[in-house]
Amino acid sequence: MANQRVVLASRPSGWVSEADFRIEEGPLPRPAEGEVLVKNLWLSLDPYMRGRMSDAKSYVKGVELGEVMVGQTVGEVIESRTEKLAPGDKVLTQLGWQLYGATREATRVDEKRAPLSCYLGVLGMPGMTAYFGLKEIGQPKAGDTVVVSAASGAVGSVVGQLAKLWGCRAVGVAGGARKCDYVKRELGFDDCVDYKAGNLAAALKEACPEAVDVYFDNVGGEIFDTVLAQMSLLSRVVVCGLIADYNATEPYRLRNWRSVLVNRIRLQGMIVFDWKERHGEALEVLAGYFAEGRLKYRESVLAGLENAPRGLVALLKGENFGKQLVRLA
Numbered sequence: 670m671a672n673q674r675v676v677l678a679s680r681p682s683g684w685v686s687e688a689d690f691r692i693e694e695g696p697l698p699r700p701a702e703g704e705v706l707v708k709n710l711w712l713s714l715d716p717y718m719r720g721r722m723s724d725a726k727s728y729v730k731g732v733e734l735g736e737v738m739v740g741q742t743v744g745e746v747i748e749s750r751t752e753k754l755a756p757g758d759k760v761l762t763q764l765g766w767q768l769y770g771a772t773r774e775a776t777r778v779d780e781k782r783a784p785l786s787c788y789l790g791v792l793g794m795p796g797m798t799a800y801f802g803l804k805e806i807g808q809p810k811a812g813d814t815v816v817v818s819a820a821s822g823a824v825g826s827v828v829g830q831l832a833k834l835w836g837c838r839a840v841g842v843a844g845g846a847r848k849c850d851y852v853k854r855e856l857g858f859d860d861c862v863d864y865k866a867g868n869l870a871a872a873l874k875e876a877c878p879e880a881v882d883v884y885f886d887n888v889g890g891e892i893f894d895t896v897l898a899q900m901s902l903l904s905r906v907v908v909c910g911l912i913a914d915y916n917a918t919e920p921y922r923l924r925n926w927r928s929v930l931v932n933r934i935r936l937q938g939m940i941v942f943d944w945k946e947r948h949g950e951a952l953e954v955l956a957g958y959f960a961e962g963r964l965k966y967r968e969s970v971l972a973g974l975e976n977a978p979r980g981l982v983a984l985l986k987g988e989n990f991g992k993q994l995v996r997l998a
């Protein structure tokens with residue numbers, strides 16, 4: 670049996686392309702004492718991966734040229750050198766873009782509770798991001814209007830559903846009629862604005878006649894700027910993601926910064942692993958709603974490790990519809 674891995678071949682400037690990656694074959698890794706050998710079944714593709722392809726200073730170090738691309742995976746233990754795990758166990762790991770890997774950082778996941786892919790989406794890192802960002806930074810009160818961008822995606826879809834479950838009015842912003850339709854009809858948001866249809870400011874005003882109390886920002890750029898001008902007094906902004914800027918060579922420059930002062934807006938950035946100690950709490954809450962059928966999700970699935978580069982490019986262009994995954998086996 671051989672391993673296959675996708676490594677970073679070059680650092681993109683501007684838009685990432687499939688040529689920035691290289692697929693390599695090699696022997697299966699041998700687990701050391703305390704480690705497990707895992708066969709990866711699902712690979713998560715996430716927007717943050719674009720940042721890791723750069724060597725610019727960030728909250729975590731980038732991937733080196735020739736190194737395997739980072740990423741979360743769910744897989745099956747095929748050999749164990751620790752008492753904590755046995756062959757056949759399903760585990761969540763950080764093994765990255767490869768078919769097999771050896772690690773001591775593996776967390777068992779329960780296949781009976783939810784399909785394995787959910788531990789990379791609605792019950793995984795994106796779900797936790799939505800939970801802590803909304804609860805701790807957004808601090809929504811019943812009756813508040815909560816707006817979230819990239820509303821049909823992995824994080825956004827959970828944000829809006831939690832807002833509804835917690836007694837708020839949920840309004841999404843998404844690209845295109847199909848996604849907006851899904852957000853309203855399937856996910857149960859009160860409204861969803863299509864930013865690609867033009868005149869976002871007017872459409873948002875119509876959807877949120879009493880201003881926005883919490884804005885969960887997944888995208889940055891012009892959408893952030895537009896929502897900023899429609900925030901209420903003492904409102905909160907969760908700065909979660911800037912996907913509109915990830916491939917830009919110049920950052921977007923805000924026009925409506927004045928609204929932060931006039932409305933005394935509290936604006937805070939969030940990185941999900943700052944809440945690492947409380948992941949168990951989020952999993953219990955999210956899995957509870959999930960079991961009751963009150964947390965819906967959607968996935969965009971590509972088959973085969975060789976398609977991971979194409980999947981990341983598509984995700985960054987907004988071509989995914991739901992949590993982007995690669996099925997490896």
Ligand SMILES: NC(=O)c1ccc[n+]([C@@H]2O[C@H](COP(=O)([O-])OP(=O)(O)OC[C@H]3O[C@@H](n4cnc5c(N)ncnc54)[C@H](OP(=O)(O)O)[C@@H]3O)[C@@H](O)[C@H]2O)c1
Nearest residue numbers: 716819822823824843844887910911912913939940941987
């Ligand atoms: N801070 C943290 O700890 C943390 C953790 C997880 C994720 N995030 C961030 O959260 C955001 C969403 O991540 P996700 O995993 O849930 O991805 P996702 O929403 O499932 O997929 C990304 C979506 O972003 C939208 N998008 C892409 N380019 C855009 C642009 N130029 N302008 C506006 N929207 C654009 C697209 O939706 P439309 O077609 O609707 O535009 C696309 O489907 C990302 O910015 C990510 O970096 C942050």
